[in-house]
Amino acid sequence: MPYIGSEDTVRDLRRVLSNPNVQSDQLRYRNTILKVIRAMSQGVDVSGLFSEMVKACATVDIVQKKLVYVFLCSYATLNPELSLLVINTLRKDCQDPNPMVRSLALRNMTNLRLPSLVEYVEQPLTAGLRDRAACVRRVAVLGWAKLHNLQTNSEIDAAVVNELYSLLRDPDPVVMVNCLRALEEILREEGGVAINKPITHHLLNRLKECDIWGQCEVLRILQRYRPQSEDELFNILSLLDVSLISPHPPVMAATLSLFLSLCSGLPAVGLAALERVRGPLLAACGNTSREMQFTALCHIQLLLRSLPGLMGEHYKRFFCGYAEPAYIKQRKIEVLVELVNDDNVAILLDELRGYCTDVNISTAHAAISAIGRIGRSYSDKCLEILTELLGLKQEHITSAVVQTMRDLVWVCPQCSRTVCSAVEGCEAEIQDSQGRHALLWLLGVYGEQVSSVPYTLEVFIDGVRSEASVGVKMELLTATVRLFLCRPAETQDMLGRLLHYCIEEETNMCVSDQALLYYRLLHCGIEETRKVLQCRRSDPSLGVLIGRPAEPINQWSYIFNTLEPLRPGAIETDDALTASVSAPLSLSLSPALSPEEFEDLWLQQQCPTIFRCSPQSLQAAMQLVNIQTLAFTPPHTLPWRVYLYTNTQNKHSADTCHGTLILGELLVKKNTAEKGIKVTLKQQPRDEKALKGFLSVLTTVLHALSSE
């Protein structure tokens, strides 16, 4: 880097800056300051020039002023004392007749981030709120937020808060939006700016005046509003309909987010909104910016979780372009898998086949495993393609195909015959350990169907000394023992050699222990071994791709329009239902509740679910997930009841915890026909999302208990 001589640079710059000849020449002075800023943004430490720069601040040249302020704001925290010198100039500028100078001074005064200067800043800020020029008011409003964050523990000035609330009616829309932003920050502890009916209606009416950034901010803040009646709700929704199909993706996304939070109790309306944004979202997928395309794709994946048929007929929009970057291709492949139906499967598979030979190896793998996933419903066509790919005899493709086939066979046992004939003879191509691992598993489990297996395994066993991967060695052991069970005559000799090597020479504990285990198991007799090793070959219940039930929208609506869906693998969690439900919701025991309060709060609300469980371990299990059992009847008396409570905290809603109190009664009536627990829940304040979340946490606990 060119900064080795940075001390020299600073010394030279200082000399020039303090040269009176330069100071009197406007242009030279400004150019020198430019040099300082350039050095600063290149990473040179020029903080030593602070006092010279403070002097340069007193000038009528606005460009020079702006440059000096860039410098001062970067280094003020290092020089709190010298910064005091700037304040006078800044305060003087706040009186300047030019509004641009006033707003500039005010903004930079608050950007210095020095708690010691707060007392000097408050007065100009107060004046700034009442300034004639909107640009000064914009800066002043945000200035109060900056000031508050500089000294978070100080009292909130009620007068300022009132002033900010009244500025919500300012004619300038940016001032209004800035007021919202400032109040959100200042009142963070109280849950942010109060969103009541008049404010909501005021904001909605002025939405059109704001630019897209302001609209997004307003829409985001309105998510906290709960309409008081259904009429009001629908009025708001129809008002927002225009923004829902906005050509600006940020506005569209923010509106959909608001729709989903307003309609959390009306799933049908939510689904209709998803249909409505289909057009704008597809348009965003065709945006000229790759990053925007990617964002839209990730969010389409979310929508498809609730409405799998949403994009069915638009599958061609998700075909990959040749020159697209790998991260877009891979997301598109994931989306394509979701869109498969009887009509388009042939075209889709044809397209995916083309991606399997992509130059980017991970894209090729994604395409191959996508074909495998489609194979769960359309196995014949997919197996044909996968078999054809094996013919390419390329290491990475063969390895990915074998892994895909292994996964496919586990779900669709009917494919095993084709798979077995296909994998025969491809062991020479596979070099990586995951591929060999998959191959060995297939050979072990389906050993009786592939005639050449003993020869293949023999090659592996002969090379076991040079095998580096522990997983492959362990899989080899298992496969050989399994093969021995069905083809003992051909395998006995090599199994003996393998066990001998693993027990006597192998240094890895896991491998030698497993070998010992099998050795002892074989001692116990062939029937015992068979019982242990011939386990299930498949698990069709793992779920077929098509016909996966649509998830309710609120399973994902809280991460919509956040960075979460853009993370790699963010979508993969959807199989683990419990994980995705309990993650956003955390329970806590505070505020604590006395039994009397509990009784007072009790109301009837029916929400029955039925489970079996054993009462004894209930309390301990409940405490694990932060649910407090408050009272219960002694065991073995019927009816048996439990009363419990908990508080929910919505972590995702950024603002301070808006807890919901949930009270519950579990009732077991063994004498009734249905065996199970009746759960009655009450909550305050009402929060459908939290209630659903709580129920699934409860169900998980009860499931866990009943399976014990």
Add this chain to the structure above:
Amino acid sequence: MISQVFILSSQGDHLIYKDFRGEAGSDVVNLFYEKVTALTGDQPPVVMRHKDVHFVHVRQGGLYWVATTTADTSPFTIIEFLNRLTALVKDYCGSLSERSVQMNFALIYELLDEVVDYGYIQTTSSDILKNFIQTEAVSSKPFSLFDLSNVGLFGAETQQSKVAPSSAATRPIQSSRDQGGKSEIFVDVIERMLVVIGSNGVLMKADIEGEIKVKCYMPTCSEMRIGLNEEFSIGKSQLRGYGAAVRVDECSFHQAVRLDEFDSLRILRLCPSQGEQTVMQYQLSDDLPSAPPFRLFPTIERDNGGRLLMYMKLRCDLPPKSAGINVSATIPVPKGSVSLSQELSSPDQSAELQPQSRAVVWKIPRFPGGTQLSALFKLEVPGFSSASMLEVGPVSLSFELPKITATGLQIRFLRLSPFQPGPAQRWVRFGMRTFDSDHEVGPGPSEDPVQDCFHWWIHCLLYLSQQDDVCWTESVCCLTS
């Protein structure tokens, strides 16, 4: 909410760094660069995380434009903002490159200061910003003899001065201030097209995305009216008669466009703000109004020596007056191909084997309509098997077509009203740009698996012609003929 914004060159040099909230240190810049360069292929690089700091970045002009933010921020907003920022920088500095950012860093700091305050986006409208931005842009355009070619002998107007150099629209908007009177408006009609064609020549998929962009250099612009083809129709239902209607499926407009005259006269009215804006965007799928501009006839076989012979015939179906430029065909070849020998039909073409992308790239700088070119490639592929044939194809073509739009959309006139005091110059350029024109062919007969797929890319063209209302219509005629 944006915590910091920084701009890095592709080598990781810090060009711009601005901290809005003082929440994270400047060391995150290096951290970002380490992360982005350590990426393996399958990680989405748009969003990255380090503890509580989330990096969102876009790549434009070979630079990384990065914002750091918190997890619950809207990615749509941040990405749109970064794109808008790049557009602003482009407007103000003239072009987007490491050099122009370096030379104009003071201007960019000033822009950032006005655009974002305390991490909140204030305004990105160039109409408002122009009142605040004081720094003059430093133009990085090197002196070029080409600029002189537009000056006629003794300053006389030459025919060439009817055509502006393509760099004319890449100057900073602010400089219009001192160059006094050089008020110009550029209108671009750019279409991007994606075509997939089966091995039997059947059109499998066609998508066109087009946009009309206005770049305005006038400090104060009154209303302007853009007249489109009168037979322009949106959606299938509006199609009238059998005429040569210009049809698009969907169409959206910039919010500043007034459409009162659109339904009857197909006129867009707007008051453009300084800088560049997309006035209209439209899409057309699955129904190309004209044949694709190129056809490829590939033949692939093995010779006795085990070499792969690829004989490519490429025909340009454009009218003879037009030409495709910068045509480039990419032919994927089997892994392990080691050497290429070639026979090309004319000396200006070139072809090379690119081992890392496993493809032969055949480049044709200029390809007039109605002509045909051919090339024979002989590839040495050790260990060639019949399965290797599967790896050949799909072929992709990328090209630029000046003066042509695939949908046939034209601009009838461009009027400024009320009449400008000074001579306002109006420029229009048309182009078809193929961002992803896939020309793809389904599996052919098994003997000839190579005839598999073609992709096409059309890169569109930037052609400028100076218009006044009369000669404007003439030039449209000449474009359409």
